[in-house]
Amino acid sequence: METSNVMKYQQEILDIIRSGGSGAEIRDRLDDYHEKDIAEILPQLTTKEWLDLSTWLEISRLADIIEYVDDDAERYLEALPDETAAQILSAMEADDAVDFLKNTDSDRKDSWLAHMNVDRRTTLIRLAAFEEDTIGSHMTTNFVKVGIGMTIPQAMKTLVSQAADHDNISTIYVESAEGTYAGAFSLKDLIVARKTDSLADIVVPAYPSVYADEKIDDCLQVLEDYSEESIPVLSRNNRILGVITANDVVEVVDAQMSEDYAKLGGLTAEEDLNEPVSQSVRKRLPWLILLLGLGLLVSSVVSMYEHVVAKLTIIMAFQSMILDMSGNVGTQSLAVTIRVLMDENVTKREKNKLIRKEMQTGLLDGLVLGAVAVAGVGIYIFASKGLPVRTALSVSVCIGISLAVAMLISSLVGTVVPMFFKKIGVDPAVASGPLITTITDLVGVVTYYSLAWIMLVKILGM
Numbered sequence: 053m054e055t056s057n058v059m060k061y062q063q064e065i066l067d068i069i070r071s072g073g074s075g076a077e078i079r080d081r082l083d084d085y086h087e088k089d090i091a092e093i094l095p096q097l098t099t100k101e102w103l104d105l106s107t108w109l110e111i112s113r114l115a116d117i118i119e120y121v122d123d124d125a126e127r128y129l130e131a132l133p134d135e136t137a138a139q140i141l142s143a144m145e146a147d148d149a150v151d152f153l154k155n156t157d158s159d160r161k162d163s164w165l166a167h168m169n170v171d172r173r174t175t176l177i178r179l180a181a182f183e184e185d186t187i188g189s190h191m192t193t194n195f196v197k198v199g200i201g202m203t204i205p206q207a208m209k210t211l212v213s214q215a216a217d218h219d220n221i222s223t224i225y226v227e228s229a230e231g232t233y234a235g236a237f238s239l240k241d242l243i244v245a246r247k248t249d250s251l252a253d254i255v256v257p258a259y260p261s262v263y264a265d266e267k268i269d270d271c272l273q274v275l276e277d278y279s280e281e282s283i284p285v286l287s288r289n290n291r292i293l294g295v296i297t298a299n300d301v302v303e304v305v306d307a308q309m310s311e312d313y314a315k316l317g318g319l320t321a322e323e324d325l326n327e328p329v330s331q332s333v334r335k336r337l338p339w340l341i342l343l344l345g346l347g348l349l350v351s352s353v354v355s356m357y358e359h360v361v362a363k364l365t366i367i368m369a370f371q372s373m374i375l376d377m378s379g380n381v382g383t384q385s386l387a388v389t390i391r392v393l394m395d396e397n398v399t400k401r402e403k404n405k406l407i408r409k410e411m412q413t414g415l416l417d418g419l420v421l422g423a424v425a426v427a428g429v430g431i432y433i434f435a436s437k438g439l440p441v442r443t444a445l446s447v448s449v450c451i452g453i454s455l456a457v458a459m460l461i462s463s464l465v466g467t468v469v470p471m472f473f474k475k476i477g478v479d480p481a482v483a484s485g486p487l488i489t490t491i492t493d494l495v496g497v498v499t500y501y502s503l504a505w506i507m508l509v510k511i512l513g514m
Contacts, residue, residue: 061089069093069101075108087113091120092312097130106132114148115143125157134160138167141176145299146193150179172221187271187287188264190303191285191294196219197225200252201233205247211242221304222281225292226255232290235259249277261286264293273395275301346490350497353397357501366439367504370451375496378458382492385410385466393480407467414463418456426452450507462492 083088094102094117101407104420106114118125118140127173141149143165153161153176164171175193196214198207207224214219218387221239236259237251261284262271275283275296282295315462361368372495392398432447433439439447466488470480 062093066096067091069097069105075104079108079110081165081203081281082109082206087116088120091117092481094121095130097123097194102128102131104292106136109135110145110497115140119148125152126156130158130160130162134163135167138164142168142172146175146179146294147190148192150176150189154180166485169416169466178498182264185268186264187262187266187268187285188293190300191264191296192220192221192300193294194297195223195225195284195292196221197227198251199315200226200228200255202251203249204242204247204249207242215353220282220295220297220477222294225284225295227292233261233284234303235285252488262296272301273397276279343487343490346487346494347419349491350493353494353497354501356496357505360501360505364447364504364508365435366447367450367500367508370501371497373425374451374454374458375453375493377421378462378492378496378499379489381414381459382462382466382488382495385414385463386470386488389467390480393474403471407464407471411460412464415456415460419448421459422452422456423456446508450504451506453501454496454503457503458492458496458499461495463493465495 065082065085068078070079073081097105118128122127129140132140137160144152145388148411150388153165165176168176179188179191179193196211196218198210200211211221213226214254223236223238224242225236226234235255235257237254237256241254244447260274261280263272264285264287280298282297284292285294287293382445388410389406392402426445426448428448430450433447434441469488469491474480
């Protein structure tokens with residue numbers, strides 16, 4: 053949808069709300085607009101206008117609107133009577149309501165829970181008990197289930213009765229006589245089935261499922277691979293607790309990518325535009341302190357080669373080139389490795405194959421760039437510094453070999469470090485770009501100055 057149309061719709065919504073018409077008239081006119089667009093104009097409303105809107109719209113519509121409010125949702129709920137706010141939270145998708153209640157600092161939260169009916173409150177409390185990194189924390193109870201012993205007409209009647217409370221009806225889930233999960237079937241199959249057909253004939257017993265206490269990381273690939281609109285979430289005794297929808301999967305994947313991106317940037321957690329500076333500082337400091345320590349280590353290693361620099365000051369001019377290239381190739385290998393490790397089924401043989409491939413790639417890239425460096429640096433030293441051809445060639449060859457070796461080792465480091473973290477149960481994304489870059493700086497420094505000492509000082513006596 054074009055931005056101009058969105059702005060147009062939002063202005064139209066504001067005009068309708070402020071038109072002075074009756075509540076019923078305004079409600080009917082707002083039915084033509086999406087809840088997302090209505091949510092976007094809430095910050096522009098006065099408190100009175102929001103209170104009026106909350107009396108004009110149905111609770112279910114208000115719940116859909118609040119689900120689209122990115123920030124300050126609690127501000128709008130706190131402006132309402134606690135009973136109304138509780139009704140809105142009860143009408144929201146269970147996982148969205150749980151996320152809101154977990155994250156809100158409102159002192160009205162207990163009152164909102166107290167005003168809910170017992171069943172809904174129990175459901176939300178049960179969902180909130182799941183750890184944030186498990187499937188159960190992202191499931192919803194918005195689904196329809198039928199019994200395996202029903203006839204087709206009975207299943208259709210049950211679907212119609214449950215559809216009033218649950219609009220996620222494209223897939224219907226089936227329970228056995230003992231109350232355990234027995235499979236699923238699509239709404240289409242139910243519609244085209246004959247009255248005389250058996251429900252068991254259209255049920256898919258092996259329809260994919262996940263367990264509520266499973267880690268998201270462990271079954272994310274399953275959720276992506278099956279590409280179903282929803283997948284049932286089971287307890288360990290195989291009873292249906294809820295479902296995780298395609299939209300939930302998208303949100304989980306997006307959150308996972310954001311978290312990994314933050315870690316790759318050397319952050320302990322994702323940041324956003326509106327969070328306080330003090331909070332951003334706390335997120336960044338742990339990695340920066342670690343990297344400072346590693347940076348001091350790199351500097352101390354450089355100081356060990358002062359005698360080399362004293363004899364050949366010109367080699368200092370090309371240190372940054374070696375470090376930059378080794379850091380770049382290490383980061384490239386890191387990105388490839390983390391992508392491969394996302395597949396939980398990758399075998400040890402495939403990991404070893406990846407290590408060999410990355411090392412070969414790093415070596416070949418290093419040889420090509422090393423050859424270019426030999427020619428380019430040699431010509432530069434001879435032409436601009438006025439040094440003899442032998443000296444220029446010796447230094448450039450040392451730089452070329454150092455570049456190839458550093459890139460080879462950096463490729464190995466960028467591949468092995470995240471694998472090691474994965475092995476010990478740490479998120480491989482923790483092997484962030486800054487960490488790998490600092491380690492490869494150390495590799496580049498040791499490689500470069502060691503070769504310069506051996507080749508130029510010891511062997512050639514320069």
